[in-house]
Amino acid sequence: MTQEARELSYAIAIREAMGLAMEADPTVFLMGEDVGVYGGAFQVSGDLIDRFGPERVIETPIAELGGAGLCVGAAMNGMKPIFEIQFSDFATLALDQIVNQAAKARFMLGGEVSVPLVVRMPAGSGTGAAAQHSQSLEAWFAHVPGLKVVQPSTPYEAKGMLLAALEDPDPVMVFEHKLLYKMVGEVPEGYYTVPLDKAKVVREGKDLTIVASSIMVHKALEAAEKLTEEGLDIEVIDLRIARPMDKQTIIESVKKTSRLMCVHEAVKTLGIGAEISAMICESEAFDYLDAPIVRLGGTENPIPYNPELEKASVPQVPGIIEAARDLAKGVR
Amino acid sequence: MARNGHAADKGEVAANVPFVFQHYSRDELLDVLYKMYVIRRFEEGAENSYMRGLIHGTMHLSIGQEAVATGAIMTLQENDQIMSNHRGHGHCVAFGADVNRMFAEFFGKVTGYCKGRGGSMHIADFKSGNLGANGIVGGGIPIAVGAAFAVKSKKEEKVVLCFFGDGANNEGAFHEAVNMAALWKLPIVFLCENNGYGLSVSVARASSVPNISDRAKGYGIPGVTVDGNCVSDVAEAVSEAVERARSGEGPSIVECKTYRHRGHSKSDRNRYRTKEEIDDWIKNRDPIDRFEMELKQHGFGSDEVFEELRQRASATIDGAIEFAKNSESPSIADVSQYVYTEQAQ
Numbered sequence: 320m321t322q323e324a325r326e327l328s329y330a331i332a333i334r335e336a337m338g339l340a341m342e343a344d345p346t347v348f349l350m351g352e353d354v355g356v357y358g359g360a361f362q363v364s365g366d367l368i369d370r371f372g373p374e375r376v377i378e379t380p381i382a383e384l385g386g387a388g389l390c391v392g393a394a395m396n397g398m399k400p401i402f403e404i405q406f407s408d409f410a411t412l413a414l415d416q417i418v419n420q421a422a423k424a425r426f427m428l429g430g431e432v433s434v435p436l437v438v439r440m441p442a443g444s445g446t447g448a449a450a451q452h453s454q455s456l457e458a459w460f461a462h463v464p465g466l467k468v469v470q471p472s473t474p475y476e477a478k479g480m481l482l483a484a485l486e487d488p489d490p491v492m493v494f495e496h497k498l499l500y501k502m503v504g505e506v507p508e509g510y511y512t513v514p515l516d517k518a519k520v521v522r523e524g525k526d527l528t529i530v531a532s533s534i535m536v537h538k539a540l541e542a543a544e545k546l547t548e549e550g551l552d553i554e555v556i557d558l559r560i561a562r563p564m565d566k567q568t569i570i571e572s573v574k575k576t577s578r579l580m581c582v583h584e585a586v587k588t589l590g591i592g593a594e595i596s597a598m599i600c601e602s603e604a605f606d607y608l609d610a611p612i613v614r615l616g617g618t619e620n621p622i623p624y625n626p627e628l629e630k631a632s633v634p635q636v637p638g639i640i641e642a643a644r645d646l647a648k649g650v651r
Numbered sequence: 652m653a654r655n656g657h658a659a660d661k662g663e664v665a666a667n668v669p670f671v672f673q674h675y676s677r678d679e680l681l682d683v684l685y686k687m688y689v690i691r692r693f694e695e696g697a698e699n700s701y702m703r704g705l706i707h708g709t710m711h712l713s714i715g716q717e718a719v720a721t722g723a724i725m726t727l728q729e730n731d732q733i734m735s736n737h738r739g740h741g742h743c744v745a746f747g748a749d750v751n752r753m754f755a756e757f758f759g760k761v762t763g764y765c766k767g768r769g770g771s772m773h774i775a776d777f778k779s780g781n782l783g784a785n786g787i788v789g790g791g792i793p794i795a796v797g798a799a800f801a802v803k804s805k806k807e808e809k810v811v812l813c814f815f816g817d818g819a820n821n822e823g824a825f826h827e828a829v830n831m832a833a834l835w836k837l838p839i840v841f842l843c844e845n846n847g848y849g850l851s852v853s854v855a856r857a858s859s860v861p862n863i864s865d866r867a868k869g870y871g872i873p874g875v876t877v878d879g880n881c882v883s884d885v886a887e888a889v890s891e892a893v894e895r896a897r898s899g900e901g902p903s904i905v906e907c908k909t910y911r912h913r914g915h916s917k918s919d920r921n922r923y924r925t926k927e928e929i930d931d932w933i934k935n936r937d938p939i940d941r942f943e944m945e946l947k948q949h950g951f952g953s954d955e956v957f958e959e960l961r962q963r964a965s966a967t968i969d970g971a972i973e974f975a976k977n978s979e980s981p982s983i984a985d986v987s988q989y990v991y992t993e994q995a996q
């Protein structure tokens with residue numbers, strides 16, 4: 320298949336992936352609130368209702384737990400559901416089905432059943448939607464064996480990772496950052512997948528490593544670019560997948576740069592940065608470290624409504640620059 | 652009167668005189684009209700501030716639903732409590748909230764009800780008995796039941812009036828909560844503000860029963876459906892449910908059928924409903940027009956009186972917007988304040 324690249328938005332790349340999957344496989348369906356004529360709260364499903372009809376693009380009542388459970392049951396019985404939760408915050412209403420049922424069914428039943436479920440969710444802050452519509456909860460789910468947790472950072476990843484998630488026989492939670500939906504980037508035509516076990520070095524450098532996820536990848540890249548003026552050569556890794564984590568890519572990078580910083584939007588304490596940091600301390604890369612590992616994450620509070628406080632609650636480019644500068648100077 | 656269920660069984664005294672005209676004075680009713688004007692001006696002011704880029708974030712306007720908030724809340728007594736939802740500005744205003752502090756919250760200022768932390772979707776005022784809006788559809792319903800449980804445990808006289816939308820009635824939280832309230836005969840009224848749609852999905856496409864009040868049967872409690880654009884019908888049904896709750900007989904569901912004139916949040920493209928439908932509700936079934944007409948019919952007001960009230964409402968809202976603009980923003984250093992209770996040392 321020829322794979323010519325064009326520019327697509329992140330939202331449309333996701334829609335394209337869903338369309339391709341539904342064309343190729345009649346067991347794939349999309350279910351969620353307002354995914355039909357409305358086109359999805361963030362206009363991701365768009366015209367899929369016109370293309371595939373209401374039997375495959377199914378609007379649910381406002382019922383996250385019931386909808387999730389229905390998808391789990393359908394997945395266990397030969398279907399491949401894509402369940403869109405309107406905001407990732409509302410996954411909390413569906414936790415029983417995701418955490419107690421989908422994640423564990425295969426294990427508890429001795430491998431007799433699999434749950435090829437994909438849950439797609441807009442996540443993150445930056446839209447002034449306040450504390451119950453702005454969270455980054457990926458670490459919660461990444462703590463649950465049985466789930467896979469992915470955070471695409473570009474239109475390319477968004478499409479390829481969703482198609483990979485649909486090929487995967489196990490439940491995959493996809494966290495889509497709301498502020499990325501309008502981001503435009505190169506996306507190959509046709510079918511391709513981005514494997515769900517590999518982080519990606521998005522910028523090579525030798526002075527220090529920043530491991531970032533989702534929208535923070537772009538902020539880290541911007542910071543790295545600015546710091547070239549000060550002679551710093553920063554490597555940026557897009558984590559892409561929180562579980563299963565690609566340890567090797569991070570270890571190799573740290574062995575090269577000897578300095579590590581983790582940046583994520585989710586609250587810092589007990590976040591994915593803590594896991595990365597601990598993982599490096601347990602690995603052969605530990606001996607290569609020239610300075611303590613630095614973590615940047617959300618401040619220890621729910622996301623506030625006031626726009627200035629909202630910005631102050633998650634890492635921003637100036638903060639990353641400052642922390643990277645200090646880290647580059649830091650000694651063990 | 653467009654309603655069904657138990658309320659209709661009670662032989663009405665003066666069938667032609669609507670409930671509120673039998674039980675409320677002219678001044679009280681003009682105050683209800685004034686509150687309707689304030690709600691509408693508030694929403695228009697909010698919409699306008701958003702369009703002009705003065706505020707960010709999301710908001711849900713209740714233009715067209717003013718008779719539900721005012722008609723229901725006018726039946727409450729001093730200490731009663733309300734639980735609101737994401738479309739809650741009207742509930743706040745009808746409950747007597749200070750519009751200055753509401754607008755200040757919108758503008759994210761420290762003088763706002765939540766000191767700028769909550770925004771439109773989270774306005775609450777516990778001191779006055781307003782248990783607050785909620786960003787989670789259905790999230791407030793069990794909490795309202797908890798408030799009613801506290802009332803009963805403390806042997807208080809209060810009643811909790813719990814607003815929720817037609818969309819919320821399909822959440823598990825609704826069903827679990829109503830069952831417990833009915834089981835334990837808690838002093839609560841479940842008021843479904845049925846504006847026809849939960850975001851883009853109509854009631855017919857989301858609920859297995861034609862009327863949300865039909866759900867009441869499943870819990871062994873009364874359920875009625877009334878015209879939610881008629882202040883008097885709303886007040887009559889709610890006052891009966893409130894009385895029942897106060898006398899220890901337990902909860903009821905009152906469904907008020909109404910319509911939201913604006914899009915779901917901020918604006919939307921209305922792809923899920925027709926222009927004809929929207930225009931019909933705006934032109935022919937506006938709750939404020941209707942209440943004005945009824946007031947006139949009963950000799951309780953005139954165009955001049957109404958105009959004066961409108962002017963007063965506009966001035967109040969203009970003042971509130973000025974107050975909000977001129978208020979202080981929270982300090983960034985305080986970003987993690989209020990997460991936990993600051994213990995007195």
Ligand SMILES: Cc1ncc(C[n+]2csc(CCOP(=O)(O)OP(=O)(O)O)c2C)c(N)n1
Pocket residue numbers: 352381383405409412711737738786787788789815816817818819820846848849850915
């Ligand atoms: C648990 C949850 N699911 C979905 C949403 C997104 N959402 C916000 S309001 C709304 C529609 C609610 O409909 P309804 O209860 O009828 O109230 P209305 O908006 O019509 O006033 C939806 C789907 C949410 N905020 N919370």
